[in-house]
Amino acid sequence: xxxxxxxxxxxxxxxxxxxxxxxxxxxxRPTLFDINLTVLENEFLFIAGPSGAGKTTFLRxxxxxxxxxxxxxxxxxINLQRIPRRKIPLLRRDIGVVFQDFxxxxxxxxxxxIALVLEAAGHQARYIPKRVHQVLRMxxxxxxxxxxxxxxxxxxxxxxxxxxxxxxxxxxxxxxxxTGNLDADASDMVFDLFxxxxxxxxxxxxxxxxxxxxxxxRARIVSLDQGxxxxxxxx
Amino acid sequence: xxxxxIVSVLKRMKRNFVATPYLHLAATGTIGxxxxxxxxxxxxxxxxxxxxxxxxxxxxxxxxxxxGVSDRQRTLLAQTISKLNGVKExxxxxxxxxxxxxxxxxxxxxxxxxxxxxxxxxxxxTIDLVESQKNRVNVTLLSRKINEFPEINDVEYAxxxxxxFSGFISFFRLASLVVGLVVFATTVFICSNTIGLTLYAQxxxxxxxxxxxxxxxxxxxxxxxxxxxxxxxxSLLAITLLFAVYNIFIAKIEAxxxxxxxxxxxxxxxxxxxxLLLIGVVIAWLGSYISLKQFLKS
Numbered sequence: 001x002x003x004x005x006x007x008x009x010x011x012x013x014x015x016x017x018x019x020x021x022x023x024x025x026x027x028x029r030p031t032l033f034d035i036n037l038t039v040l041e042n043e044f045l046f047i048a049g050p051s052g053a054g055k056t057t058f059l060r061x062x063x064x065x066x067x068x069x070x071x072x073x074x075x076x077x078i079n080l081q082r083i084p085r086r087k088i089p090l091l092r093r094d095i096g097v098v099f100q101d102f103x104x105x106x107x108x109x110x111x112x113x114i115a116l117v118l119e120a121a122g123h124q125a126r127y128i129p130k131r132v133h134q135v136l137r138m139x140x141x142x143x144x145x146x147x148x149x150x151x152x153x154x155x156x157x158x159x160x161x162x163x164x165x166x167x168x169x170x171x172x173x174x175x176x177x178x179t180g181n182l183d184a185d186a187s188d189m190v191f192d193l194f195x196x197x198x199x200x201x202x203x204x205x206x207x208x209x210x211x212x213x214x215x216x217x218r219a220r221i222v223s224l225d226q227g228x229x230x231x232x233x234x235x
Numbered sequence: 236x237x238x239x240x241i242v243s244v245l246k247r248m249k250r251n252f253v254a255t256p257y258l259h260l261a262a263t264g265t266i267g268x269x270x271x272x273x274x275x276x277x278x279x280x281x282x283x284x285x286x287x288x289x290x291x292x293x294x295x296x297x298x299x300x301x302x303g304v305s306d307r308q309r310t311l312l313a314q315t316i317s318k319l320n321g322v323k324e325x326x327x328x329x330x331x332x333x334x335x336x337x338x339x340x341x342x343x344x345x346x347x348x349x350x351x352x353x354x355x356x357x358x359x360x361t362i363d364l365v366e367s368q369k370n371r372v373n374v375t376l377l378s379r380k381i382n383e384f385p386e387i388n389d390v391e392y393a394x395x396x397x398x399x400f401s402g403f404i405s406f407f408r409l410a411s412l413v414v415g416l417v418v419f420a421t422t423v424f425i426c427s428n429t430i431g432l433t434l435y436a437q438x439x440x441x442x443x444x445x446x447x448x449x450x451x452x453x454x455x456x457x458x459x460x461x462x463x464x465x466x467x468x469x470s471l472l473a474i475t476l477l478f479a480v481y482n483i484f485i486a487k488i489e490a491x492x493x494x495x496x497x498x499x500x501x502x503x504x505x506x507x508x509x510x511l512l513l514i515g516v517v518i519a520w521l522g523s524y525i526s527l528k529q530f531l532k533s
Contacts, residue, residue, distance in 0.1 A: 065446070086450070093448035105440045107254060119243035120449035128239065164447070 004077040014041040015074075016172060016203050017062065022071035024057055024227075031057050033227045035071070039205065041171070044198050044219035047207040053224040055207035059174050062205070063095045064088050076171065093121050096165030096202075100177035102157045104149040104164070110136070111145045114164045121168060135163040139193055155186025162193045166202070173197055175206045179213060191216050240453060248457035255433050259465060262429040262522075266469025266515050267476070269422035273415060273514060274477040277507055280411050282500050287404060291369040294397070296362040298381045299388045304358075312386050313360060321368030321377055326361045330354045357388060371401040419518065426522030430462060434530045441530070455527050459520065466519025470512045478502065 007015040017039035024032040031054045039045055047055050060066040061073055064080050073080045076094065083091060104113050111132055118128045136142045139159040141152075149157050158178060165173055175194065179187035195217060198204050208214070214221055223230045252259055298316070300309065309327070317325045328336070333356040338345040362381070364374070374392050382390045434441065444454050481502050488500070503511065 063446070089445075089448045089450045089453075091448075092446065097446055103439075103443055103446075105443055107250065108440075116243070116444065116449075117447040119239055120444060120447055120453050122237050122240050124237075125239045125242065168448070 005074065005079075006077040009038075009040060015039070016041045016043075016076060017205075018072075018074040020072045020074075022061065022073060023069045024054070024061060024066065025069045030069075031227050032061075032229075035229045037222060037229065037231070039203060042198065042201050042203055044194075044204045044217055045206070046214055046217075046219050046221040047205065047224055048209070048211070048214055048221055049207075049224035050209050052226075053209075054227045055209075055224050056176050058224065058229075059097075059176050059205070059207055062172075062174060063092055063097055089120070093117075093168055094171045096168065096170040096173040098158070098161050098165050098173065098175040098178045100180035102149070102154075102161045102181075104157060104160060106149060109146050109148055110141070110152075110160050113149065113160060114167050117164055117168045131167060135167045138166070138196065139163045140189075153186070154181050155183070155189060158182060158186065158190050159193065162190060162197075166193075166197055170202065172203045172205065175204070177208055177210075178206060179208070179210060187213065188216070240456075244453070244456040244460070248461045251433065251437070251457060251461055255436050258429060258433045258436070259461070262426060262433075262462070262519075263465045263469045263472065265425045265429060266422060266466055266518055267472035269418050269425075269518070270470050270473035270511055270515050271476055272418050274473055274503065274511055275480075276411055276415060276418075277503060277511070278477065278481065280407070281504075281507070283404075283407065285499075285501065287400070290400070292366075294364065294369045294374060294392070296364070296374065296378055296381065296390060296392045298360045298362060298384075298390050299357040300359060301386055301388045302357065304386045308386055309358075312384060315384070316360060316362060316381060319377065319380060321364050321373055322362055323365045324363040326363070328359045328361060330356055330358050333357070333359065371397050419514070422518045423521045423525070426462075426518055427525040430458065430522050431526040431530065434458070434526060438530075451531055454531070455523075458527055459523050462519040462523040463516055466515040466517075467512060469519070470515030473515070474503070474508055474511060 007018070009015065015038050017037070019035050019037040022032060022035040023030055035058065047058065049055050057066065061068055061080075062075065064083065068081065075091065078091065080091075105116070108116065111129075114132045114135060115128050118131060123131070133142065133145075136145065139162055141156060141159055141163070144152060144156065144160070149160065152160065158181070162178075165175075173194070178190055178194075182190065191213070194204050194206065204219075206213075206219075300312075304312075313325050313327060316322060331354065334348070334354050337356065338348060341347065362377075364377070368374070368377070374397060378390045378392050381387060441454055481500075485500060
């Protein structure tokens with residue numbers, strides 16, 4: 001059994017992510033310095049900062065794609081430094097991730113890309129098509145079911161990536177520069193999807209360098225610059 | 236693993252075969268080639284063992300009796316020798332019988348023997364051994380024992396030939412083991428590298444699977460299954476080729492009728508065929524295990 005510590009704030013909201021004095025080094029040069037952060041359940045959080053500030057590294061630490069050099073990260077009260085390797089897939093099923101470059105599997109159809117998440121989690125065969133149709137309806141791309149990603153526009157591919165991240169009903173959705181490769185309209189559509197998921201109870205964390213985007217959604221903003229985090233709107 | 240995962244694994248396996256057919260063919264061919272070498276060794280080894288057994292059946296000790304030994308002494312000696320451990324039968328050849336046999340062997344040149352005033356050939360015992368005792372150590376020990384009888388002049392048992400042959404067999408067994416191990420290790424190495432190439436070709440897909448919460452076993456399963464199939468196909472390929480080569484070889488040596496009359500060159504037994512199939516599967520499994528472990532660690 002994993003040790004799980006659940007904390008709540010004064011208004012009774014669960015601390016879904018807690019970051020304590022986190023440092024991350026790649027070689028001798030530190031990328032992140034003494035990061036401290038608490039994210040509440042169903043919060044919408046922006047991590048703002050220029051390219052190379054450490055935003056991607058920070059997100060990768062949250063879904064245990066990387067390990068901290070020093071400090072602790074708790075997700076749902078589970079200390080990621082103590083989680084055994086075999087339990088990482090279970091953690092990741094609670095975290096959906098959206099990347100700037102979409103990261104869809106080219107030779108899988110849209111349906112197969114999304115269904116893979118549910119297949120990997122061992123959902124029942126009857127449930128999978130139903131749920132895939134549901135998320136595709138949500139992102140407005142039901143008709144692309146049998147298309148391959150290369151046939152879709154960048155905006156459509158990113159909406160498919162959001163559908164894939166959301167299909168497993170994760171508690172947390174992490175997005176790393178999700179609009180970096182999109183035009184303004186496509187960006188708006190993707191942000192509408194985030195807002196919808198937020199309304200459904202998902203905690204959303206978006207890393208971006210685009211200052212325009214920050215004004216689109218009412219959300220808390222933390223900024224990251226050269227590995228140092230500054231919390232602008234306190235809890 | 237639940238049914239959804241099984242279906243997903245099979246679908247991905249089919250996709251892998253379609254996506255990288257040449258790599259899979261290369262892996263199957265490598266296993267097949269290595270098992271062909273292994274199979275050749277097994278056939279050579281078992282047939283040489285059979286040949287040794289045929290030759291061993293002819294191992295006999297001939298003990299030459301001194302002149303002047305009486306019939307009574309000779310009968311007693313024959314009884315004593317026949318009671319020795321490992322002796323199956325003792326038969327006596329008198330001096331006259333030995334000369335007659337020599338005449339028969341010399342055929343048209345037997346007239347050379349007509350000038351002899353006395354029979355120079357000694358009487359002898361031909362000692363046949365029980366099957367289990369027909370080896371170098373036992374034959375040497377028994378010969379020494381028989382030679383110690385005062386009535387015996389000399390003992391003969393194709394000593395040099397037996398020593399050389401035993402040495403060759405020991406060397407062949409050791410060489411087979413070493414070559415077998417080297418071939419096995421090389422095949423596993425080549426196989427794991429070929430599988431590694433398949434994994435490298437699909438690294439993006441596998442990375443994404445890990446990101447969406449797929450377990451290692453879910454990721455590994457199709458590779459294990461497809462490689463086991465490759466192992467089986469490689470083994471079948473090797474067995475088919477071996478059978479073809481065996482038949483060509485048999486046709487070529489049919490001319491050697493005398494050899495074939497006493498020694499039949501045989502193909503792999505059913506058990507050996509199963510063993511070869513098993514080796515193919517083990518090679519493929521080990522190859523997958525090593526490459527997947529390295530890949531997932533990275």
